[in-house]
Amino acid sequence: xxxxxxxxxxxxxxxxxxxxxxxxxxxxxxxxxxxxxxxxxxxxxxxxxxxxxxxxxxxxxxxxxxxxxxxxxxxxxxxxxxxxxxxxxxxxxxxxxxxxxxxxxxxxxxxxxxxxxxxxxxxxxxxxxxxxxxxxxxxxxxxxxxxxxxxxxxxxxxxxxxxxxxxxxxxxxxxxxxxxxxxxxxxxxxxxxxxxxxxxxxxxxxxxxxxxxxxxxxxxxxxxxxxxxxxxxxxxxxxxxxxxxxxxxxxxxxxxxxxxxxxxxxxxxxxxxxxxxxxxxxxxxxxxxxxxxxxxxxxxxxxxxxxxxxxxxxxxxxxxxxxxxxxxxxxxxxxxxxxxxxxxxxxxxxxxxxxxxxxxxxxxxxxxxxxxxxxxxxxx
Amino acid sequence: xxxxxxxxxxxxxxxxxxxxxxxxxxxxxxxxxxxxxxxxxxxxxxxxxxxxxxxxxxxxxxxxxxxxxxxxxxxxxxxxxxxxxxxxxxxxxxxxxxxxxxxxxxxxxxxxxxxxxxxxxxxxxxxxxxxxxxxxxxxxxxxxxxxxxxxxxxxxxxxxxxxxxxxxxxxxxxxxxxxxxxxxxxxxxxxxxxxxxxxxxxxxxxxxxxxxxxxxxxxxxxxxxxxxxxxxxxxxxxxxxxxxxxxxx
Ligand SMILES: Cc1cc2nc3c(=O)[nH]c(=O)nc-3n(C[C@H](O)[C@H](O)[C@H](O)COP(=O)(O)OP(=O)(O)OC[C@H]3O[C@@H](n4cnc5c(N)ncnc54)[C@H](O)[C@@H]3O)c2cc1C
Numbered sequence: 282x283x284x285x286x287x288x289x290x291x292x293x294x295x296x297x298x299x300x301x302x303x304x305x306x307x308x309x310x311x312x313x314x315x316x317x318x319x320x321x322x323x324x325x326x327x328x329x330x331x332x333x334x335x336x337x338x339x340x341x342x343x344x345x346x347x348x349x350x351x352x353x354x355x356x357x358x359x360x361x362x363x364x365x366x367x368x369x370x371x372x373x374x375x376x377x378x379x380x381x382x383x384x385x386x387x388x389x390x391x392x393x394x395x396x397x398x399x400x401x402x403x404x405x406x407x408x409x410x411x412x413x414x415x416x417x418x419x420x421x422x423x424x425x426x427x428x429x430x431x432x433x434x435x436x437x438x439x440x441x442x443x444x445x446x447x448x449x450x451x452x453x454x455x456x457x458x459x460x461x462x463x464x465x466x467x468x469x470x471x472x473x474x475x476x477x478x479x480x481x482x483x484x485x486x487x488x489x490x491x492x493x494x495x496x497x498x499x500x501x502x503x504x505x506x507x508x509x510x511x512x513x514x515x516x517x518x519x520x521x522x523x524x525x526x527x528x529x530x531x532x533x534x535x536x537x538x539x540x541x542x543x544x545x546x547x548x549x550x551x552x553x554x555x556x557x558x559x560x561x562x563x564x565x566x567x568x569x570x571x572x573x574x575x576x577x578x579x580x581x582x583x584x585x586x587x588x589x590x591x592x593x594x595x596x597x598x599x600x601x602x603x604x605x606x607x608x609x610x611x612x613x614x615x616x617x618x619x620x621x622x623x624x625x626x627x628x629x630x631x632x633x634x635x636x637x638x639x640x641x642x643x644x645x646x647x648x649x650x651x652x653x654x655x656x657x658x659x660x661x
Numbered sequence: 662x663x664x665x666x667x668x669x670x671x672x673x674x675x676x677x678x679x680x681x682x683x684x685x686x687x688x689x690x691x692x693x694x695x696x697x698x699x700x701x702x703x704x705x706x707x708x709x710x711x712x713x714x715x716x717x718x719x720x721x722x723x724x725x726x727x728x729x730x731x732x733x734x735x736x737x738x739x740x741x742x743x744x745x746x747x748x749x750x751x752x753x754x755x756x757x758x759x760x761x762x763x764x765x766x767x768x769x770x771x772x773x774x775x776x777x778x779x780x781x782x783x784x785x786x787x788x789x790x791x792x793x794x795x796x797x798x799x800x801x802x803x804x805x806x807x808x809x810x811x812x813x814x815x816x817x818x819x820x821x822x823x824x825x826x827x828x829x830x831x832x833x834x835x836x837x838x839x840x841x842x843x844x845x846x847x848x849x850x851x852x853x854x855x856x857x858x859x860x861x862x863x864x865x866x867x868x869x870x871x872x873x874x875x876x877x878x879x880x881x882x883x884x885x886x887x888x889x890x891x892x893x894x895x896x897x898x899x900x901x902x903x904x905x906x907x908x909x910x
Contacts, residue, residue, distance in 0.1 A: 330849030
């Protein structure tokens with residue numbers, strides 16, 4: 282199905298598919314098993330322009346539309362959702378807010394190398410005591426002359442071990458919950474900046490995730506992103522665009538699981554015929570296809586709204602909610618269609634099911650997405 | 662350095678090839694077209710030579726129907742300067758294809774024509790050397806290394822069991838083999854730039870095809886494997902099968 286994509290979007294799709302199949306697929310199993318970060322792959326993605334897909338050309342990005350971005354993350358995740366999330370975080374949670382809120386100085390010093398893939402970025406909102414309730418964060422930033430002094434702990438930080446540049450949300454005012462939060466750009470080599478150990482995860486094990494510990498970490502005032510008090514807005518803006526990325530990750534993974542299931546069902550024979558000839562299997566495959574396509578269209582619709590310059594918060598939430606829901610179902614059925622083999626690491630669907638789960642959790646759990654959607658319905 | 666590339670759109674190697682109902686052609690429904698993998702080496706080499714020379718242009722020429730523009734755009738996205746779509750129906754006759762291509766590049770000014778040593782679909786290994794004959798140019802095939810030396814080319818070509826180094830004057834035709842280089846991927850900037858590069862269309866003059874397709878048959882289904890036993894004990898049974906059924910011993 283071509284989803285009325287433009288010629289250029291179709292060209293991008295085949296280019297990134299070729300890259301993913303040739304450069305990413307061969308090492309998926311090993312990287313998953315060893316929890317190994319795909320450093321070389323990420324470097325190549327950067328050179329080809331995939332780390333700053335939507336960032337305007339004047340800032341070093343490719344300046345493409347958001348549908349193209351969704352296509353890129355889908356195709357990466359069809360092969361390896363770990364690479365998908367690494368790329369999505371840099372694009373959506375780092376480059377996008379830097380572009381929107383950054384000063385000229387920040388555009389030059391940070392956005393350009395991040396969009397060109399010369400630096401890697403991580404987004405630090407969650408804390409041990411502040412997950413879904415992100416505005417309860419307690420990391421503090423206290424102004425001291427020309428610097429801010431940051432103290433606190435950030436948890437679950439994707440790209441945490443490998444990044445050069447961190448966007449960190451911290452509290453500059455204790456008297457106001459959301460309005461008391463500010464966003465800072467922090468270099469990994471800042472004094473007082475420390476990384477925890479790589480978390481041992483169920484899935485997307487080739488992407489890293491760790492705590493970030495700030496012990497009187499000194500950040501120059503020119504690294505304040507936006508104004509004091511803008512931090513929550515910066516984070517929510519980033520997450521709006523991030524959810525299109527996570528939806529795309531889920532959709533790409535779902536596509537991969539569906540293709541694996543189709544392939545296996547044509548190979549495996551039981552009762553003297555291919556299992557694909559059983560209606561029970563055919564109905565599963567048909568449902569998997571419909572679910573994947575429905576989620577894809579909803580996500581392209583959110584992306585098109587963003588491209589049109591309209592508000593897309595709820596659309597991105599809906600797309601992320603549906604996509605993460607269906608990828609769980611599709612990956613589960615893909616394992617089922619594989620029977621006992623699906624339970625073994627010898628087949629990719631075992632990893633896919635493990636990789637799928639996190640899409641219902643990060644960048645806002647499914648419960649939080651429903652809250653966002655319902656809130657808008659009820660206040661309209 | 663002006664280089665002409667002869668490129669072919671081929672069905673993606675994963676595609677299932679089915680005959681049409683009359684059995685005389687391939688059913689092209691749902692086929693994904695890609696640049697012939699051997700041609701990718703030619704593209705990469707041409708771009709490297711142009712960039713090393715610091716001037717000149719690389720022109721991609723492809724003969725065929727609707728399948729052509731996409732793979733020409735692919736070459737443009739890799740860095741080729743412009744494309745020429747030589748229009749006509751793709752044929753099983755390598756000589757007809759070669760005529761169409763030779764007619765299209767005749768009279769153009771170039772130092773070198775590069776192409777893949779064969780196309781993965783028909784595997785004729787014919788077009789490159791035939792174009793050279795038609796244009797009365799020297800040609801070197803199955804090339805894994807190209808070096809420029811005082812206006813000539815030193816080409817290493819693969820032969821059974823080794824390599825032969827051939828010196829050829831320019832202009833000439835060189836057919837690329839796997840190993841010549843590592844083809845680059847199209848970058849996002851390259852894909853966007855490709856939109857602005859011209860693809861000229863010319864009517865192909867392939868002449869009469871001298872190949873008649875009598876029948877196209879799908880590949881026979883692969884037979885399931887057989888496990889004869891494990892370890893040393895299974896060897897006698899294996900030898901018997903290899904001798905009596907497979908007849909390879
Ligand atoms: C692999 C991984 C990578 C991550 N990467 C990053 C990153 O790069 N940067 C970053 O900042 N964070 C990151 N996170 C953190 C992630 O965004 C949070 O885990 C997520 O927001 C949920 O927060 P929590 O884990 O504290 O769960 P909690 O908020 O404690 O939620 C527990 C349960 O309660 C439910 N719940 C909570 N509040 C409500 C409510 N109001 N209504 C209904 N149900 C509710 C939740 O839906 C969930 O089911 C990552 C997490 C993981 C697992």
